[in-house]
Structure formats: structure tokens, C-alpha cells
Amino acid sequence: MVENSSDASAKWEKVFDTLDRDSSRTSRFIRAYWAFNEALVNKDKLFRTMRKSSNLKNAEDAERILADLAQLVDIYNAMDKGRKSQFEDKDLGDLISVAASLVSTYHPVILAMYDRKYGEKDVKIVLNKILGVYALNIFILGEVANDLEKDLVKVAQKIKKGEVSGVSAIVDSLNSLQKKKKAAEFLQVWTRDKWTINTSRNTNQSQTYLLSEFLATQETGKKSSAEITAYDLFKKYRLIRLFTEDQLGSDRDFANRMGNFTLIEKSIDWDELASSDDKAKLLKKSMVLGTEKLSEMIDGWNGEKIKNRSLYFGSLVSSIW
Known part of the structure; x- marks a missing residue:
């Protein structure tokens, strides 16, 4: 089909080669590309769907698609592996690295932006908003990630077509997907027990990310928000529970609320069963x-303190995301 075979x-x-000659990674990349250009399809139906497309009928079409793939593959590889070195903007590199540990279904949006020649400053703003959508809709509310993927692909397709133009318009489109009020209310009674039912989600890393954002909003002369949420978030810090069910006694139902968790350096040997002192x-x-x-x-840590801390986190939702 392609005239210039070499x-x-x-x-x-x-x-x-960029994707390590890994056929699975290559298929995922092509699927993400096809999603913002044509339609979101299951990986096992991808190539059959492409062959039937009216936009892939001749050598010229094939050359165009190959050229697009070759141009975008480095960005995809960096997103997939969390390679911050791909980006000149350090903050964008940090966001890419964090996102790689949390989600992957956002790729079509960012690929569409690079396809339309958006710069790193705009991409950083949009990726930060995308993480906010995941934080509220998926990490807090526990909605189905596949449904959000479909909504994000719609945004990506509009970017590609020029129907949504400019970073402000893209952010507005993503804002319409966020459920801030519902998430803020739900966070007050959020419990890890229900969250872990969804085994497709990396519960520890998702909760670590949420807490990093909540903790980063507090003024600090010891650790800046950028340092807390930067690339080494999952390497330097770990999620800890302050008190167990048995230690809380009659308040045991509060043990897995957000307010009973925090982040601490991995270098500190935390003991959940230790005394309060x-x-x-x-x-x-x-x-x-x-x-x-x-x-x-x-x-005197108890259910009331956990409840109040959870309420405080809930009050931060709108300002963070």
C-alpha cells in the first residue's frame, strides 16, 4: 500500500524500536493514535477496524499515518514509561512521571495536543487538569475508568478537529467532566474498604497521590508542594495508617477513612502498632x-479527629483540582 517502501x-x-520492539506496547500506541483521529476501539479489533476505515484506503493514507506515528512515538513512549527527560519543562516531566504510575487512558488527549503543535506549557496545564479529573471521578468516587476514557477520547477528537481550540477551552471541556461537589461530599465519608473492591486500581498509589496533593496545600518551610508531588513521590514516600481498628476501639469504623492516613518518608521506620508516644x-x-x-x-486520636481531618481534605477539593 505504501509507495516509498524504504x-x-x-x-x-x-x-x-522506540517501543522496545514490543508488539503489545506498539498496539497500545496505535490504539491511542487511532482514538483521537478516528474512534476508540478494543485492541483486538483495532487493525480490522483500521483496514475498513475510509481514511486508510491508499498509499498516501498509509504514508500519512506512518509519518504521524513516527512523529508522536517519542512522546507516547515518555508518557508510557514516565520518562521526564523527554521534556524541557521540569514540572511537566514530574507530572508525566506521576501520571505514568497512576493512569494511562489519558494518552489520546496529550497526543492530540502534540499533533496540533501545542507547547509544553499548555500540555502541562492540561495534564494537571486531567489528573484532577481522575483524582475526583476515579480515585475518590470510584467510577469506572473505561467510562472516563471514552469521555477523554471525545475531548481528544475535538482537539484534533479544532472544535476545541486553545488551552482554556480544553480545560473547560475537562472541567465539565469533573464532579467536584460530589467528590468533596463523598470524601467526608470515603473509606478505603469500599475502594479496594476495584482491583484494577492501584489503591496505594492512588491514595498516595491524593494525600500528596492534600498535604501540599499546607504552608511549609520544610517541604515544598513541588517536592512532595514531584517525580520521586512513590519512591520517597509511603502511605501509612495512623491507627488500627483495634487501637481505635469503639471508633474502629473510622480506621480506613482518609483522615486516618498520611504520607511519611520511607526512611522513617513507621510502626502501625506502636504506642501514641x-x-x-x-x-x-x-x-x-x-x-x-x-x-x-x-x-487521644479518635473518630472525631479523623472525621474533622477528612472534612478538611474535602474542603480543599475545589482549590486543588
């Missing part, structure tokens, strides 16, 4: 101000 082979080799000493060592301050609150 040029086509070179472009295909670039795509395949020992826990206070460990929390005091943290460079995360929101965690360090818990050392002053841990005495």
Missing part, C-alpha cells in the same frame, strides 16, 4: 509539614 520501513522501525516521635521526624504537625495531634 521510507515507510524506516518510519516503522523508528516506532517499533512512639508514633508522635516518628511523625515529628517527617519533613512533610502536614505529617509533622500530626505529632501534636496524635494523643
